[in-house]
Amino acid sequence: MDNNCLLDVKNLRVRFYTEDGAADAVSDVSFSIEKGETLAVIGESGAGKSATGMAIMDLIPPAAGVEVGGAVDFRRRDGTVVDLRRLTSRQMRHVRGNEIAMIFQEPMSSLNPVYRIGDQIAASIMRHQHRGRRDARRIAAEMLDRLGIPDPKARLASFPHQISGGMAQRVMIAMALACRPSLLIADEPTTALDVTVQAQLLDLLRSLQNEFGMAIMFITHNLGVAAELADRIVVMYAGRVVEHAPTKALFANPRMPYTRGLLASIPRIVRDDAAMKLSAIPGEVPNPRHQPRGCAFHPRCGHTLAGLCDTDVPPLEQCGPRHGVRCVRWRDLVSEQAA
Amino acid sequence: MTSEPLLAVSGLAKRFIVRRQDGSRAELRAVDGVSFTIERGEVLGLVGESGSGKTTVGQLILRVIDASAGTIRLDGIDIGALSTAALRPYRRRMQIVFQDPFSSLNPRMTVGDAIGEPLAIHGIVKNAAERREKIAELLRLVGLSAEDAKKYPHAFSGGQRQRIGIARALASAPDLLVADEPVSALDVSIQAQVVNLLLDLQARLGLAMLFIAHDLAVVEHIANRTAVMYLGRIVEIAESRTLCRRPLHPYTEALLSAVPTPDPNIKPARKVLKGEIPSPIDPPSGCVFRNRCAYALPACSKERPPLREAGGGRFKACIRDDIL
Numbered sequence: 001m002d003n004n005c006l007l008d009v010k011n012l013r014v015r016f017y018t019e020d021g022a023a024d025a026v027s028d029v030s031f032s033i034e035k036g037e038t039l040a041v042i043g044e045s046g047a048g049k050s051a052t053g054m055a056i057m058d059l060i061p062p063a064a065g066v067e068v069g070g071a072v073d074f075r076r077r078d079g080t081v082v083d084l085r086r087l088t089s090r091q092m093r094h095v096r097g098n099e100i101a102m103i104f105q106e107p108m109s110s111l112n113p114v115y116r117i118g119d120q121i122a123a124s125i126m127r128h129q130h131r132g133r134r135d136a137r138r139i140a141a142e143m144l145d146r147l148g149i150p151d152p153k154a155r156l157a158s159f160p161h162q163i164s165g166g167m168a169q170r171v172m173i174a175m176a177l178a179c180r181p182s183l184l185i186a187d188e189p190t191t192a193l194d195v196t197v198q199a200q201l202l203d204l205l206r207s208l209q210n211e212f213g214m215a216i217m218f219i220t221h222n223l224g225v226a227a228e229l230a231d232r233i234v235v236m237y238a239g240r241v242v243e244h245a246p247t248k249a250l251f252a253n254p255r256m257p258y259t260r261g262l263l264a265s266i267p268r269i270v271r272d273d274a275a276m277k278l279s280a281i282p283g284e285v286p287n288p289r290h291q292p293r294g295c296a297f298h299p300r301c302g303h304t305l306a307g308l309c310d311t312d313v314p315p316l317e318q319c320g321p322r323h324g325v326r327c328v329r330w331r332d333l334v335s336e337q338a339a
Numbered sequence: 340m341t342s343e344p345l346l347a348v349s350g351l352a353k354r355f356i357v358r359r360q361d362g363s364r365a366e367l368r369a370v371d372g373v374s375f376t377i378e379r380g381e382v383l384g385l386v387g388e389s390g391s392g393k394t395t396v397g398q399l400i401l402r403v404i405d406a407s408a409g410t411i412r413l414d415g416i417d418i419g420a421l422s423t424a425a426l427r428p429y430r431r432r433m434q435i436v437f438q439d440p441f442s443s444l445n446p447r448m449t450v451g452d453a454i455g456e457p458l459a460i461h462g463i464v465k466n467a468a469e470r471r472e473k474i475a476e477l478l479r480l481v482g483l484s485a486e487d488a489k490k491y492p493h494a495f496s497g498g499q500r501q502r503i504g505i506a507r508a509l510a511s512a513p514d515l516l517v518a519d520e521p522v523s524a525l526d527v528s529i530q531a532q533v534v535n536l537l538l539d540l541q542a543r544l545g546l547a548m549l550f551i552a553h554d555l556a557v558v559e560h561i562a563n564r565t566a567v568m569y570l571g572r573i574v575e576i577a578e579s580r581t582l583c584r585r586p587l588h589p590y591t592e593a594l595l596s597a598v599p600t601p602d603p604n605i606k607p608a609r610k611v612l613k614g615e616i617p618s619p620i621d622p623p624s625g626c627v628f629r630n631r632c633a634y635a636l637p638a639c640s641k642e643r644p645p646l647r648e649a650g651g652g653r654f655k656a657c658i659r660d661d662i663l
Contacts, residue, residue: 044526045497164615194388194553196612199597203611221527224599247603265531266601267556269583277538278560280531284496 001073001081006215007033007056007183012070014051014060016288023289025051027239029070030316033183038209038216040230040247042223042262044285048239049219053185056217057102058084058092074100077182098128101176105188107168111160118156121175128179143174147204166197173204180212187219202229223266227251232322235259238286238296241316245323255325257333258297295327303329343415344376345547346400346515351409353395357620365620369395371571373409374646377515382541382548384562384579386555386594390616391568393551397517400549401433402426413515431461434508438520440500444492450503451488454478457510477506481536498529502536509540519551534561555598559583567591570619570627573646577653587655587663589632626657634662 001008014026026048033039041049054060055068072084077099084095096102104110112120121143122136131139137156144152147170160168169189176184186205190198202225209216220226226233226247233250235243235258243256254260261281283300286292292299294310301309314328327333353370370392377383387393398404400411402418411419418429434457437443444453451474457463464470475485481502492500501521508516518537522530538561541548552558558565559579566576567590575588586592593612612631617623623630629639638658646656 044528166615194616195555195597196388196593197615198599199609199611202599203609222599223527224601227601227603228599251601251603262527263601265528267531267534267554267560268601269556269559269595269598277535278531280535281528282532284498285526285529 001075004034005032005073006035006037006075007217008071008073009052009056010071010073012052012055012072013068014048014055015067015069017065017067018289020289024239024291025288026055029236029239029241031234031241031244033215033217035075035182036209036213036215037232038218038230040218040220040226040233041236042220042226042233043236044221046238046285046288047236048288049236050187051239052236053102053187053217053219056084057096057100057185058087058089059096059102074183094128097124097176097181098179099181100183100185101179101181102185102187103169103172103176103189105191107165107172107189107192108160110172111168113160115159116156117158117160117163117171121156121171121178124175125178139178140174143178144171146208147171147174148200149174166193166200169193169197169201170204173201173208177208177212177214181214183215183217185217185219188221189218190225191220191222198225205229223262235262238291239288240296240313240326241324242297242326243324245320249320249323253320253323255319255323255330255334256297256327257301257303261300303333305329343412345379345381345414346377346549347410347412347415348376348396348400349374349410349412351396351399351411352407353392353399353404354407359620367620368571368622369619370399370406373568373571373573375566375573375576377547377549379514379547380541380545381564382550382562384558384565385549385551385568386553386558386565387568388553388594388616390570390619392571392619393568394519396568397435397519397549397551401430401435401517403435427461431457431511432513433515433517434511434513436501436504436508436516436518436521439524440497440504441492441524443504444500446492448491449488450478450490450492450495453492453503454488454507454510457507461511463511473510477510480509480540481506496529497525498532501525501533505533505536505540509544512544514547516546516548517551518548520553521550522557523552523554530557537561555583555595567594570616570622572627572656573654574628574657575653575655576646577651581651581653585663587649587653588628588657589634589663590628592663593631634659 010030012026012029016023029052043049056072073081074084075081118140121140125131125136125139141152144155149155149170190201230247232246234241237258243259264279281300295314298304298309314326316324316326319325319330351373355367357365357367359365385393399406406419410417413429454474454477455470464473474488478485478487483502522533550562562579565579565582566573569590575591593610596610614631625640625642626644629635644656644658646654649655
């Protein structure tokens, strides 16, 4: 692992054994995140993006019928590189919440309704930074202040039901950042919020990242949010990485037909007289239990060739600088486009 | 005959009595003096954030709940004043499509029964053969097949369920469809399919629609005109494109600038709104947006700004003409 690399995920797999047989929520997912970088993981429901985040954090409960495989190399604060998958659960507890923090889509259900907000933030500071209660509460108040929460002292005494959704997500961010993690995994943190509150939080995350220098893995289905925030983007479909590239390259030269379809199907606020119909991707997002053979996108793709796309899973090929695509026809499509 | 709009809503209000945290009673104005019209075959978008009252407006129009004040005229008839029995023929002409296709279909009813129910209630079909034929026709209309009538909702994806919800809403051949966030629970690639279906049906059947959503970009694609709501009031109405290109109300401007642009080359020139939507129990005096507005003057707290004509068929509820 080179010196700038913070997290290196290799061949990650999350497999569920169901009555209908094995289903891979995540298959063979590899990507890396550099120190201080923002990586967006985008995809639709069932793409495996949340399962990837949960697997990195070792939050998928060890149960019969679930199997997590692969390696997750992480550079710790002291510079050592460890494979998070090989840590004991005790060792992992020192990393989780301390060096890697996570925030979720539903801030309200992530907070414990029967504890005051101050106690919930302080608990993580006391645990990981070995501070006393008074110290921890002071740090908690400072974090809330930093996050633009008015009257932070009074808020520490509030219960979760007394605050709004936007405020609850700020509290979650305060809790996540209190220990100054080097990586924040944000799983659709603004999806449940209104756009104006989302805009506030995205601005806030950006400035906190500048201040604290942490890396962010931002899981989202919203391409607009990814375009604004990310340095690089990983596109997932049906449990696999189907394309990854620096943000500008992905939007300028999407290579995977799925990425192109996704970009074309988002409604934009048009400033010219473009056609009103949206260009939709036909068909449905595949069910993880019944993945199509070959390329999982082939039944919905306009460029499918029988006997080629529906036989083997295509390899992830390099198609540009730091740009990878999982499509056996990407070269044909580039020349078709040029012609 | 005068050219009466299909739907004319005037001074519509809904007040709820709630208890404050200290136990005292208070009045919550969910909808506070809303007026607009929808012409035959027109799509009116209604946008706003959570708590703006947009869903309540939809429910009031359909008389799912009764208004505290104001009139709702369908073809000139004040349906707000009708008894439940007298209302029934009008109910047939107004239908709703809900946000969540997972909770809006009865899991124990086949798709055919779900679509057949309004056919029976409104006496649209005479016998079983006719009913079967009508259900098949509706399913085909929304891009499903006649065989799907025998299946249960669990066999369908979210996008397909939303199609079923649309087929059910169209069963009684309504003139007006209230679509309450019909695509916001769907994946991006599926969202576009359903938006296109609604556009297509609207054009083919000449449907009028009240399209309620929080996503301005979706609304701009589907609605002829758009009304923006904030804290129970309409702050601006205009032709959708004009509204998005040149908003006249400071809230519309802020809402537009908050939408993330799917283009990494455009750095957002963002006007981030401060604070959050105030409680509708004790809203600010005068203009309810003034405490978050970058252009507020002392005069804004004095009286409620009326929704007034701002030229070119546009309306805004803002006292300032020297901005935007």
